Amino acid sequence: MACLLLSIPKPLFGEVSDARVSHSRIGAYPTFVTLSAVIQTYQARIYVTLRPSVLDPAGTAVQSGLKHLGYDNVEQVRIGKYIELKLSAADADSARSQLDQICYQLLANPVIESYRFELTEVSTSLGTGAVS
């Protein structure tokens, strides 16, 4: 089961797959998972940034400020959003699928923004009702 959990997740939304830069894989996976009985809790760290083709006037202003401070070597300042959340899911793949939906539907506006996230398992608890 553990190797199933470690399989590469498939993009859920083909049309936004270019928006998904990377999904870092952090944390160890349990080796005793039975999907029906165990629910994992995951910590997600989500980064929402403007698409490269979109101008970022705030980033440009910050870069200009840095230049005034003497940091002439700084380039391409881009400002984005960082969001943390916890979610429970049967396994990391389903957590990722759900996070893709969450980002696509609300956290990012695919017209102007792209996103990526990191997932960390934080605890394991027995699900209710199902015992195997």
Added chain:
Amino acid sequence: MKFGVTVFPGSNCDRDVAMVLRDLLRQPTRMVWHEESDLSDLDVVVIPGGFSYGDYLRCGAIARFSPVMQATIEHAQQGKLVLGICNGFQVLTEAGLLPGALMRNRDLHFVCDRISLKVERTDLPWTQNYQSGEVITLPIAHGEGCYYADADTLKQLEDTDQVLFRYCTPEGEITDRSNPNGSLNNIAGICDRRGNVLGMMPHPERAADPLLGGTDGIKLFEGVLARAAAIVS
């Protein structure tokens, strides 16, 4: 013709719109709380300006999921009229009723001013009381009014004449200097393919009462009524 003005937590132009519709134009108008989901009695839904849900996350992002917006989407799909002003325009793009997005103004400032607009098309209820190419003056007040769409979407908007208002000089020239927020192609207002959904950053309701120093905006609302009159007669 019955109007509904949606009210989200944080809307602040809802009463201005209602005052124009109810008191100046004498039209039946009701305020529609964001939790309502039945708009079947309404002919026109107006989404007013303001800061719905505090503009949290992105302007209009949370409002999009409210029950009243689900009902507004159905209303629009039936071909009925929907007008989004300022924050209402942002809500319409977030909801997917209009293409593109509204971003931080080019110079990062909140712009509160009176600007010149060119009316690009007059065959729709929204603009039929204007002359084609007419230059009008309306107030703007926004921090996120920079219209953006990818190149393909922008081309399609122009090819199908969906741009109704553009920022211009008082003489009607479309220039970079007359663009208050960096909007692509100086876009101030667009409609959907069918023309029944209009989103615009300028505030026509703030230029409707002569007491407030300008009446270029009232023609927009009168145009909507003229259409209703044409249908009845």
